[in-house]
């Protein structure tokens with residue numbers, strides 16, 4: 828699994844194919860196999876990114892974390 832920090836944007840969590848993700852008991856469809864989570868604090872659909880970071884002028888460096896699950 829990998830978590831990327833998009834430059835001036837959200838955290839993007841990438842999942843292996845077939846991973847099931849639930850929020851409040853509801854399964855979240857992952858058509859792209861990843862999930863974009865708000866990092867700027869301005870999203871109207873938290874915890875998800877809705878693109879508001881672009882209008883806020885949010886600035887942050889890019890990066891990533893690799894996670895190996897045994």
Ligand code: FES
Nearest residue numbers: 865866867876880
């Ligand atoms: S990072 Fe995209 S709306 Fe916050």
